[in-house]
Amino acid sequence: MLKLLTTLLATSMVASASPAALRPRDGCSITWNGTAITGTMDGAACRYTIRYGTAKRWEYPVAATNQSGQDAANFPSMCPQPVADELESALSTPAAQSEDCLFTTIYTPVGSNSTDLPVFVWHHGGDYVEGSESDKGLNGSALASESSMIVAVMQYRVGLLGFVPPSVAPTSADPNFGLRDAILHLEVIRDNVAAVGGNSSRVTVGGQSAGASLIRTMWGAPAAQGLFHGMIIQSDPMNFGTQSAADEAGLQTLAFTNATLTGNCTTFECFQNISITDMMTIETYVISKAFANVTGVPIGETFRPQYYTESLPHDPFNSLFNNASNLAINLTTVPIMITSIKNESGYLIEEFFSSATAGNEALYDYALQSLFGDERAAIVNASGLYPVINGTDGLRQALEIVVTDAAWRCVTRETARRLAGAGATVYLGEWLEGIRYTFGNGSYCTQDGVWCHGTDVYPTFSDGPAGSNTTFETLVRNYWTSFITTGSPASDAQPWTAFTANGTDADVHAIGDGPMATCPADFWGTKVQWDWMLYSSNETGTIGSATTSSATTATSKSAGTVNTVKVPFIGVAVAIAAVGCGALLV
Known part of the structure; x- marks a missing residue:
């Protein structure tokens, strides 16, 4: 059993010794880990891009010892990703892609001489295959300046390069490179954030979508404990757990045994030298094939951290629901805020059905089976x-409700x-x-009135486009600032009380105005199991062994067919056109 942390105080969000006094700052110039760097003004904040780590392909990251090769006033290269970044760059020319991508962009309020500023560390979303710190909506200057805090937006390795090495890699038994990147970043923040006035004992981690899944994984990561003192989880598709060793092996087989794609590589050195372009071709191939060939892999998150490893000994959900003593986090010392969005899955549904589609029983049944x-x-x-x-759009409405309930709400x-x-201490909204x-x-x-996945990003950072609802942004900023500063999202306008073990739908805090949906009692997670219950609950063999077996038996999952009752949610491609829709459900 992992030893729970016992030295943190419940009030650690607001108490603790201040770091050493700051050296005088000249404009947007600081000394970070012994290196003098000059950032740039961004609104009413200083912005610094800082290299926090270095890593060769499929090797564990180490802390950077210098800042050579990166202008602190400019955004860095993004980590390699094979698809057009749907999150869209905030830059006029999107950042280049490079494996040298372990950077954090830090925003600090201009003119502050405080040595006790709270720190908010953000982890971008993107299905574990895309995203960067220069994406739209992630500019932390307004949040830093208006809320008097340090905001750090970091990058981590994604896709095959972040989670799936070849089986011959020395790191194959623990392939959680993206998770290790995030933990290293927190260690670097702890050791250096005093240089910009931050208090390393007042760190809140946050993330949206896959970024939220990543920090949720930290519940089970021993090395992450003590590095953060609050957590904000936004739009995490909690239906999905972490990857099993068997599913990881299935992804490795798809990625690295196709001689045409890999150029007949058999050694680790050879795989490390495959070009980025070819690696992204391989990754695209794996994404297109995994759901039909690897038992527990859904379309939504092909790549995920693997449990039963040194860095993640247990799946956090399996531990929370069945044996909380296996969690690495001391839950009594870290307040957690969790939010989802009213119509989360709408963005998926409109990809399947691009226009209004009338209610149709046969098509609805077919879609549910798929x-x-x-x-x-x-x-x-x-x-x-x-x-x-x-109704004229009844099919999409019905599917959005059931998918949102199952995967999020x-x-x-x-x-x-x-x-x-x-x-x-949990705040649920x-x-x-x-x-x-x-x-x-x-x-x-x-x-009107429909709010889908991603619509929480802009207001979180008060970084919405011109014409955005600034009153709503202010409401959100006040909640987030209060939580990051004190551990409680207090607001005079709309008090937010903690959720309890007996909390009901009526106790979920409304962020904004509108009707609140309810969940059926004793249905999801009991009558209908979540994916993590099916695919992330097996813990046999030895922790860290690449041969740990899966709880499920691999079966053929051909497009358009379901040959096993254990099919990952959103896990089978179905030609909806076969029944007259004209779209592909993928």
Whole structure:
């Protein structure tokens, strides 16, 4: 059993000794780890891009010893990613891609002489395959200057380079490079943030979508403990757990045994020297094939941290729900804020059905089977809880409700109950408003009152485009600032109370105005299991062994067929055109 941390005080968000006094700062110039660097003004904040680590391909990161090769006034290269960045760059010319990408961009309030500023460390989303610190909506200058805090937006390795090395790699038994990047970054923040006035005992980690999944993984990561003192989890698809060794092996087989793609490589050195262009071709191939060939891999997150490894001994959800003593985090010392969005899955649904589609029983049943597999779909249908909706757009509406409930809303609420029951102070909210982001801008998500995945990004940073709802941004900034500063999202306008182990739908805090949806009792996670229950709960063999078996038996998952009841959610490609829709569900 992992030894829980016992030395942190429950009030560590606001108390602790101040770091050493700052050296005088000249404009936006500082000394970071012995290196003098000059950043740039960005709004009312100073902005510094800092190299926090270095790493060769599929090797563990080490702290950077200097800042050579990077202008601190400019954004860095993004980590390699094979798809066009749907999150979109905030730069007029998007950043280049490079494996030299372990950077953090730090925003500090101009003119502050404080040595006790709280620190907010952000982890970008992007399905573990894309994203960077120069994406739209992630500029921390307004949050830093208006809320008197340090904001650090970091990058971590994604895709194959972040989570799947070849089996011949010395690191193959623990392939969590992206997770290790994030932990190293927190260590560097701890050791150096005093240079910009930050207090290393007042660090809150935050993330959205895959970035939220990444920091949720830290519940089970021993090396991360003590490095953060609060956590903000936004739009985490908590249906998904972490990767099993068997599924990791399946991804390795897809990626590295195709001689045409790898150029007949058999040695680690050879694989390390495959060009970035060819690596991205391999990654694209794996993404397109994994859901149909690897038992527990969904489309939504092909690549994820692997549990039962040195860096992540246990799947955090399996521990929380079944044996909380296996968690590395001391839940009593780290307040947690968790939020989801009213219509999270709408962006997926409008990719499947780009225009309004009337309610159709046969098509709805077919889509449910494709999303959940035969057995889970049959339970959903038989329950009567999620009927197809009549109307000109009834099919999309019905699918959005059931997918949002399954992957976000209901698993988030049950997780909050479990956390509270294990001693955590939890604040649970649902966004009923937002600001439309760079994706999910089709005919479904742009309807009045519909707020889809990603619409929480702009207001989190008060970085919305011209014409954004500044009143709403201010409301959100006040909540986030209060939590980051004190551990509680206090607000005179709308008080936010902690969620409890017996919390109900009525206790979920509304972020904005609008009706709050409810979750059916004793359904999700009981009658219909979440993916992590099926694919992330096996713990046999030896921790750190690449041969750890999967809890499930690999079966063929051909496009358009379901040959096992254990089909990952959103895990099978189905030609919806076969029943007249004209779209592909992928």
